[in-house]
Amino acid sequence: MVTREEFDQVQVILGRKNRPRRKRHEFAFTGIIRCGQCGAMVTAEEKFKLIKSTGLRKRYVYYHCSHRKDPTCRQRSITEMELMKQVDTFLARISIPKEYLDWIFKHLDQIARQEKQKTKVTEESVQKEIRKIDQRIPNLLALKISPDNADGQLLSDEEYLEQKNRLVRERFRLEARLTEGAEEAKEVIELTKETFRFAAYARFWFIKGDGKRQRTILSAVGSDHTLKDGKLAIQMSTPLRIVANCLEKGMKTDCRILSSSNSLESGKPAATLGPRAALDSAIEDLVASILSRLARRATSVKPQFMLD
Numbered sequence: 611m612v613t614r615e616e617f618d619q620v621q622v623i624l625g626r627k628n629r630p631r632r633k634r635h636e637f638a639f640t641g642i643i644r645c646g647q648c649g650a651m652v653t654a655e656e657k658f659k660l661i662k663s664t665g666l667r668k669r670y671v672y673y674h675c676s677h678r679k680d681p682t683c684r685q686r687s688i689t690e691m692e693l694m695k696q697v698d699t700f701l702a703r704i705s706i707p708k709e710y711l712d713w714i715f716k717h718l719d720q721i722a723r724q725e726k727q728k729t730k731v732t733e734e735s736v737q738k739e740i741r742k743i744d745q746r747i748p749n750l751l752a753l754k755i756s757p758d759n760a761d762g763q764l765l766s767d768e769e770y771l772e773q774k775n776r777l778v779r780e781r782f783r784l785e786a787r788l789t790e791g792a793e794e795a796k797e798v799i800e801l802t803k804e805t806f807r808f809a810a811y812a813r814f815w816f817i818k819g820d821g822k823r824q825r826t827i828l829s830a831v832g833s834d835h836t837l838k839d840g841k842l843a844i845q846m847s848t849p850l851r852i853v854a855n856c857l858e859k860g861m862k863t864d865c866r867i868l869s870s871s872n873s874l875e876s877g878k879p880a881a882t883l884g885p886r887a888a889l890d891s892a893i894e895d896l897v898a899s900i901l902s903r904l905a906r907r908a909t910s911v912k913p914q915f916m917l918d
Contacts, residue, residue, distance in 0.1 A: 638821035639673060639693060642829055646838025648680035654690070673837065688840045694816075696842045697828055701813035703854045704831075704846075708810045715806075718799055725795040736784050743781045750774055805849045 637654035644651055653676040658667040674687035706714075753759060754770045765773075808830065816827045828835065832845040846854060 636821065637671060637673075638690070638824045639828060642825065643673070643835045643837050643842070645675035645679075645683060645685055646836035646841075646843065647685050648675060648677075648683040650676045650679040650683065652676065652837050675837075685838060686840060688837065692840070693837075693842060694824070697824070697844070698813065698816060700831070700842075700844050701816055701827075703857060704809045704850050705813050706806060706809045706853065706857070711806060711810050715803060718803055722795070722799045725799070729795060733788055736788055740781060740784050743777050743784075747774060747777055750777070802849075805853070809850065809853050 639652070640654050641651060652673050654671055654673045656669055656671045658669055660667055671690035672687040673690060673693055675683045675685045677683050750765075750770065750773055753765050754767075756764070759765055812827050812831070816824055819827070828844075831850055832847045834845045836843045836845075
């Protein structure tokens, strides 16, 4: 008779039970970066080096082309530390001073109130059009069944159905406009806030976060990132590209100037604030640019800036 222990040993040999498997490592940036030469996905591997002075093993992670598209691709590997430094350098380009967030959000809230008022006026106009349609449909039926239309000379069955269906479709369109108008304006404002919040805190989140958080941030800034000759090329989303361009043009200033300015607290127009006028004006332009772009994309694109 075969003992339980002997049975288990056989199962291990056959690979059916308790067979040790190679542990799968999850790396922060695999699956979101492609090789800039051959287009294959960039993969990662870890290596360990024995430190003779301490007797401890030090872990290193390297990213390199997976060679799945071109086995002869000769792109060199890059350490995870160097890759993280490059991501951090990029995030510094979109890092809006946190002191500006309150000012920006107040500005956006003001825009939201203005949009709400515009929406109210639009709603009144749309409701007026709906009431007209609600009057025309019964009038159309009254004409159809009128004794004067007994022979269908005034309004035939086909004409009645065609006109009624057109009015019904128009009513549905107007009702949808009532709902979509208010929701779209609210969504655009919220997306814009998330864009600025992400720009202000992404670098901090990246430095302090774990691999999962770092992966989320790099995925959020855009797509189609490539690695070539040891250099990471990050393809930014349009809103963040606007932020980076404004910062590169000189919107960013020394923190001492930020702290000495009264513009953030007062909410006064930039023109009245002396040395900060150009900077405040640039941020107003930045907000307007991102609002206009997000407004065109709000119903189809949802930037993944929300982080837990």
